[in-house]
Amino acid sequence: xxxxxxxxxxxxxxxxxxFGGLVAVNNVSIxxxxxxxxxxxxxxxxxxxxxxxxLSGSFSPDSGNVFLNEENISNLSPASRLSRGMARSFQIxxxxxxxxxxDNLMLACQRLESSKMLVKLNRFSEQAIARxxxxxxxxxxxxxxQELAGALSHGEQRRLEIAVTMAMKPELLMLDEPTQGMSHxxxxxxxxxxxxxxQKVTILLIEHDVELVMxxxxxxxxxxxxxxxxxxxxxSVRRDPLVQTAYFGESLA
Amino acid sequence: MLETLQxxxxxxxxxxxxxxxxxxxxALGLTIIFGLLDVINMSHGEFYAAGAFLSVTLxxxxxxxxxxxxxxxxxxxxxxxxIEKHLIQRVFHHKDRHILTLLLTFGIATVLExxxxxxxxxxxxxxxxxxxxxxxxxxxxxxNYRIFVMASGALLILAVWIVIxxxxxxxxxxxxxxxxxxxxxxGIPVKRVYALTFAFGVALAALSGVLLAPIxxxxxxxxxxxxxxxFTVVIVGGLGSxxxxxxxxxxxxxxxxxxxxxxxxxxxxPIVFSVMVLVLMFKPSGLYxxxxxx
Amino acid sequence: xxxxxxxxxRIAEIFIFTCALLLVVIGTMLGDSFFIxxxxxxxxxxxxxxxxxxxxxxxxxxxxxxxxxFGFGAYMAAVLLKDYQxxxxxxxxxxxxxxxxxxxxxxxxxxxSKGVYFALITFGLAQVAAKSVYNTxxxxxxxxxxxxxxxxxxxxxxxxxxxxxxxxxxxxxxTIAILYFVLKYFLHTPTGRIWNGIRSxxxxxxxxxxxxxxxxxxxxxxxxxxxxLSGALYPMLRGFVSPELMFFSVSGNAVITVILGGVGTxxxxxxxxxxxxxxxxxxxxxxxxxxxVIGLIFVIVVIFAPKGIIGYFADRIQKRTSHG
Numbered sequence: 001x002x003x004x005x006x007x008x009x010x011x012x013x014x015x016x017x018x019f020g021g022l023v024a025v026n027n028v029s030i031x032x033x034x035x036x037x038x039x040x041x042x043x044x045x046x047x048x049x050x051x052x053x054x055l056s057g058s059f060s061p062d063s064g065n066v067f068l069n070e071e072n073i074s075n076l077s078p079a080s081r082l083s084r085g086m087a088r089s090f091q092i093x094x095x096x097x098x099x100x101x102x103d104n105l106m107l108a109c110q111r112l113e114s115s116k117m118l119v120k121l122n123r124f125s126e127q128a129i130a131r132x133x134x135x136x137x138x139x140x141x142x143x144x145x146q147e148l149a150g151a152l153s154h155g156e157q158r159r160l161e162i163a164v165t166m167a168m169k170p171e172l173l174m175l176d177e178p179t180q181g182m183s184h185x186x187x188x189x190x191x192x193x194x195x196x197x198x199q200k201v202t203i204l205l206i207e208h209d210v211e212l213v214m215x216x217x218x219x220x221x222x223x224x225x226x227x228x229x230x231x232x233x234x235x236s237v238r239r240d241p242l243v244q245t246a247y248f249g250e251s252l253a
Numbered sequence: 254m255l256e257t258l259q260x261x262x263x264x265x266x267x268x269x270x271x272x273x274x275x276x277x278x279x280a281l282g283l284t285i286i287f288g289l290l291d292v293i294n295m296s297h298g299e300f301y302a303a304g305a306f307l308s309v310t311l312x313x314x315x316x317x318x319x320x321x322x323x324x325x326x327x328x329x330x331x332x333x334x335x336i337e338k339h340l341i342q343r344v345f346h347h348k349d350r351h352i353l354t355l356l357l358t359f360g361i362a363t364v365l366e367x368x369x370x371x372x373x374x375x376x377x378x379x380x381x382x383x384x385x386x387x388x389x390x391x392x393x394x395x396x397n398y399r400i401f402v403m404a405s406g407a408l409l410i411l412a413v414w415i416v417i418x419x420x421x422x423x424x425x426x427x428x429x430x431x432x433x434x435x436x437x438x439x440g441i442p443v444k445r446v447y448a449l450t451f452a453f454g455v456a457l458a459a460l461s462g463v464l465l466a467p468i469x470x471x472x473x474x475x476x477x478x479x480x481x482x483x484f485t486v487v488i489v490g491g492l493g494s495x496x497x498x499x500x501x502x503x504x505x506x507x508x509x510x511x512x513x514x515x516x517x518x519x520x521x522x523p524i525v526f527s528v529m530v531l532v533l534m535f536k537p538s539g540l541y542x543x544x545x546x547x
Numbered sequence: 548x549x550x551x552x553x554x555x556x557r558i559a560e561i562f563i564f565t566c567a568l569l570l571v572v573i574g575t576m577l578g579d580s581f582f583i584x585x586x587x588x589x590x591x592x593x594x595x596x597x598x599x600x601x602x603x604x605x606x607x608x609x610x611x612x613x614x615x616x617f618g619f620g621a622y623m624a625a626v627l628l629k630d631y632q633x634x635x636x637x638x639x640x641x642x643x644x645x646x647x648x649x650x651x652x653x654x655x656x657x658x659x660s661k662g663v664y665f666a667l668i669t670f671g672l673a674q675v676a677a678k679s680v681y682n683t684x685x686x687x688x689x690x691x692x693x694x695x696x697x698x699x700x701x702x703x704x705x706x707x708x709x710x711x712x713x714x715x716x717x718x719x720x721x722t723i724a725i726l727y728f729v730l731k732y733f734l735h736t737p738t739g740r741i742w743n744g745i746r747s748x749x750x751x752x753x754x755x756x757x758x759x760x761x762x763x764x765x766x767x768x769x770x771x772x773x774x775x776l777s778g779a780l781y782p783m784l785r786g787f788v789s790p791e792l793m794f795f796s797v798s799g800n801a802v803i804t805v806i807l808g809g810v811g812t813x814x815x816x817x818x819x820x821x822x823x824x825x826x827x828x829x830x831x832x833x834x835x836x837x838x839x840v841i842g843l844i845f846v847i848v849v850i851f852a853p854k855g856i857i858g859y860f861a862d863r864i865q866k867r868t869s870h871g
């Protein structure tokens with residue numbers, strides 16, 4: 001086995017981000033191993049989203065670095081990170097609402113045929129069509145192809161949100177509260193979907209649904225007030241007194 | 254050297270200041286409307302023109318210039334309220350609000366401008382200078398009217414600043430701008446605040462028109478001519494910032510006044526525009542962005 | 548939903564084509580030149596509106612100064628035809644190339660900003676250009692340039708005389724139609740989809756792998772070309788050009804045209820231009836103050852029917868099919 005396979009796919013080293021006087025992320029380091037689901041949890045205001053934004057390139061860190069497959073990507077734009085295999089979804093659904101489901105996916109999938117040229121005139125992108133058909137099937141959006149994304153139900157929108165993120169077959173899929181606002185049954189379905197995906201790609205998850213996280217993850221990272229306070233397998237994290245205090249001031253179990 | 258300062262630069266500086274206060278008044282209205290309502294009022298220049306036209310008409314009916322300074326802005330208030338309540342509010346809650354209000358106010362501007370042509374004709378009207386003559390200040394002769402414009406304009410700007418920042422009324426306006434839902438739940442009549450603020454903003458523009466009419470003359474396209482300057486001041490100062498409107502207004506009008514010594518006036522628009530473009534390209538939030546900053 | 552919009556667009560296309568056909572046939576039979584020339588002018592300004600719709604309705608950028616490129620095309624054509632005796636094809640080619648260059652250069656100024664700021668920059672650019680042309684003696688200053696010769700177009704079918712109203716109408720119709728179909732074609736390309744994405748949710752695009760600067764620039768240059776080529780036809784029709792062609796009212800009217808016809812439909816620009824031209828000539832006979840009426844109509848459309856005529860019909864079709 002080449003050593004690449006056992007090194008973390010993503011690592012953030014000593015990341016710090018301040019907004020004015022507020023230290024949102026305070027010297028946090030995180031390693032995401034290949035395949036399976038790694039989750040970041042923590043109470044509101046813990047800095048999870050900011051950490052996510054630092055890792056995905058939405059913000060640049062005040063200090064620290066981000067490595068993807070051992071390459072320092074700290075200064076790369078989100079688009080460049082995507083071409084290197086990192087894709088992210090959004091907590092607040094961030095679709096093209098006045099475009100159809102089909103158009104949303106085609107827009108995401110046509111990037112598959114990229115060359116450096118941005119002004120491309122070939123009308124029919126077969127690779128893109130094939131991939132978008134695949135995604136429609138995988139995410140059960142067949143009957144909604146021509147619907148405007150804005151007209152879908154919340155659960156369908158969240159599914160489409162993940163589908164769009166998957167378009168480029170990323171190695172690392174970063175999902176920001178994918179089950180946010182979903183009904184119970186939708187949450188279970190999505191959870192199964194994530195579990196399945198986690199067998200083929202690496203998933204980094206932010207979630208508020210602690211039970212979901214404990215069931216899915218092979219590793220859990222806990223943040224509070226901008227710092228990492230615990231990490232490890234779900235069971236050990238669940239029993240960690242620091243984590244319990246951070247959340248409720250009482251036992252989670 | 255001192256003589257150059259005295260005879261060449263000083264007059265231009267004073268000229269620039271007298272124009273400057275009027276520009277600032279107009280820009281204040283524009284920036285307040287943006288700061289509170291989040292509306293780009295493309296028709297702002299037409300209220301400036303309305304002020305000038307109304308003032309001229311009232312004067313031809315025998316009313317003194319000084320009275321028009323008070324009456325005209327007051328006349329603008331109901332018009333402003335009507336427009337805000339019945340037109341702007343209709344597109345206010347649309348998701349494309351910014352573009353729609355821009356287009357809407359553009360449409361209003363079109364209607365207003367042609368109405369002026371209809372009512373007053375296309376010719377230029379030159380009202381008489383309300384304070385003729387000149388006085389000597391520091392050894393140089395300055396037109397009395399310009400001194401008046403400068404002084405009264407400065408007082409008005411100060412008054413606006415005091416009202417917005419030092420009175421309960423101003424606090425209400427700022428609160429509504431900052432968070433309208435919270436303000437509404439605190440009992441602030443947000444809709445009324447919007448309407449009155451818009452009316453206040455356009456009244457300032459009209460007042461500016463009354464003040465500048467004797468200097469620049471009155472003609473139907475005067476609003477369109479002036480609006481580029483007003484927008485430039487607002488953008489350079491920072492959309493929504495009162496301090497920004499004042500500072501940027503002073504800088505830009507001084508720039509215009511002093512550069513006219515060396516460059517032909519046809520270049521004044523390109524220069525002003527270039528400043529706006531540079532600011533938009535490199536620091537789009539302007540000198541002081543946001544109404545929360547003084 | 549989208550099907551109804553496609554249907555409405557198709558209907559509009561057929562409608563316009565039919566009107567054009569009838570106009571040419573009946574107009575020629577009656578020996579008319581006034582109405583045919585008026586319709587030609589409607590098409591020319593429709594071309595400008597197409598450029599505005601590309602930017603506003605497809606990419607989501609409101610240009611308040613597209614007349615800059617229209618006027619550029621008009622002046623360049625006038626100068627080349629009058630002073631340098633260029634022929635039709637070489638004029639169009641020159642305008643194409645130089646307007647592309649102008650569009651490309653100005654894009655670096657305009658595209659630094661978006662939304663309202665973009666609108667103001669384009670507004671300012673056009674103002675400055677218009678004032679500069681107004682003050683330039685070599686271009687005729689405020690009087691503009693007159694005496695643009697009637698051009699003969701060399702084709703494999705013989706020489707076409709643009710002085711003949713019906714002939715020129717057909718030529719302009721074909722030119723604008725070509726521009727229209729070129730733009731439509733682009734809509735179905737990857738670049739076109741990116742444009743839709745920019746309009747719909749620009750901030751998401753980097754996360755699905757796109758830099759938006761390139762596509763925006765491409766649209767901006769294309770819009771400049773379309774506006775300029777339309778403008779180039781103007782002196783061929785009227786024999787003169789003047790700085791008024793660059794004034795804000797021309798840019799503003801183009802925006803009104805687009806909103807009236809149906810923003811984002813492309814054909815709406817042509818439809819709107821036809822309707823506004825008819826309006827202007829009717830109201831223009833009653834009063835010189837037609838701007839008030841048009842302004843009022845515009846305000847009403849913005850408030851009550853922001854999707855314009857085609858949008859309105861698309862909604863009607865939608866309602867009918869969901870009940871039928």
